[in-house]
Amino acid sequence: MRAYGRRHRRWSRRNPQPLLLVPDEPLLIVGLAAIGRALFRYRSGLAPFSSGLALAVTGRLLHHTHTDAWPVVAVVTALAALAAGLRGMPWGLARAEERVYAATASAVAGGWLAAATALGPGRPPLPTVLLVSVVALGIPWWTHRRRRARVRVDRVIHAWPNIADTIGLDGARVMSAVVDTWGWRARMKLRPGQSVEDVVSRVPAIESALGTRPGAVRVEQDPSHAGRCTMRVLAVDPHAGAIPWPGPTARSLADPIELGVFEDATPVRVPLLRRHALIGGTTDSGKSGVLNVVLGNLAACSGVVLWGIDLKGGMELRPWAPCLARLATTPDEATRLLADAVAVLDARAHAAGHENTRVWEPTPAAPALVIVIDEYAELADTAPAAVPYAESVARRGRALAVDLLVATQRPTQKAMGGGALRSQMSVRVCLRVRERRDVDLVLDKGMLAAGWHAHTLDAPGKFYVLADGHSQPRRARAFLVTDDLVRATAARYADQRPDLDPLSQAAIENEPRAIDPPPKTADDPEQVLLTLLAEAPNDGLTIPELIDATGMRRTWIYDRLQALAAAGSARQVTRGRWRA
């Protein structure tokens, strides 16, 4: 694949555009100019005929002036055919079939020219051979998909300044364009003062101006320059069909998990060790599908114990039961399970404090604990007593290798039982959402404006991911794990599941059976926040002061302040300053 822009600029210098017409020209000149423009516009399609014509003229010239030069022509031909066939030179062809074509065309053209030099281009059967060759070699040329795509792109690039003016992106320039397997992509330089958000907000207008199907244009920020971006135009949707799951690729929680593939066919690898994950999307968007891919991988990991909460009667998680050490399907079981998780946390934190280690390194003998919760809103609704435990795990679990994997339709404050849990989720998978504002709910504030258009995803399993190493709005599609594959994978790894380490096991067994909310400790950031707000001066505390004092992230502070304000426990004294 070669940079289109470079070649195009070089080409334009050598082949200037035909002159524009002025209306009072004589008819003949108007006609000639129109023909010139048509020849220019269709130059790529006409290339086999123009090459044939050029050969005939060169053959005639050589025959009249250098008849004896035919051996030189033959040798040059042989060398050119070899270079094209073996190296794809001088066109930089990477694909074998393109090289074979280039070598054949060079050999036929050079061979014909050598014969025409020696015998004259009019000597039968040379004219017939030339005509037949032009047509025979022209057919693959005319039908070549990438060549046709390049011609289309060429036209778009010429028209781009007008298009940009019309849709309000005046001054945005296309620097280069490349035709790829699925369509083409262009690097764009924006006018000073324009931002990628401006381009993103005009995506529907770009699609209309380029005449593509809706949803065919993607815009990605250039990570090294705020005034540049890449625009991708997909001629065909690479995610149109379901992508079968190839089986587990992770063997330990430290391995990133492959959820699916991006539109450029690169795999979506997401690290889960010491991270909580939120999977959001409307009904039938494929949340259980993503959970299945993650569970299929975690089942194959030696250092992970899996617990599940599925308050839809176990409908989604029961097929994984052979690999789940515990499965809670009622509110009481769920509360008990999360209380036990907190007991595990406490025991691990205690042990880590004694051994002076900061983090719990999972091994098969001392495994990580991953708790999968399908439809968190159901849990918050029917088992409110479980919510403080879940939040405690979310806040303290990462270092102690107790991770949450939560799926929900709409992670509102209410559905999440407050915002504390959501703000701890550092891996966010956003499948199709019903309303545009849900994008910011699942991913984070401002993500919709930044181009994460999950409301336009048009098939189950298509998603955006926000995680370490994934900060650009790139569409992906999750692998599809069929029910049979779920059963087969669960059965295959059932015997290899590790047990909890004795320390964690003892903590569960010694845990008091009454279900009380976990005590709020002095280093509980929520408690710290409440105390800070209560003791704040009359003009309140700023957000940076609250971040410093609690050690929590900005999004967590905002979420909590909003929840507290809604509950009447905090108020904004002046802009950006808060107190109880």
Ligand SMILES: Nc1ncnc2c1ncn2[C@@H]1O[C@H](COP(=O)(O)OP(=O)(O)OP(=O)(O)O)[C@@H](O)[C@H]1O
């Ligand atoms: N990656 C995928 N590729 C193709 N089809 C998928 C994919 N994921 C899910 N589907 C299909 O979409 C449908 C809904 O999927 P799924 O049950 O995972 O959605 P959901 O969001 O969990 O729904 P609900 O909210 O009702 O639980 C299923 O029929 C499933 O076969």
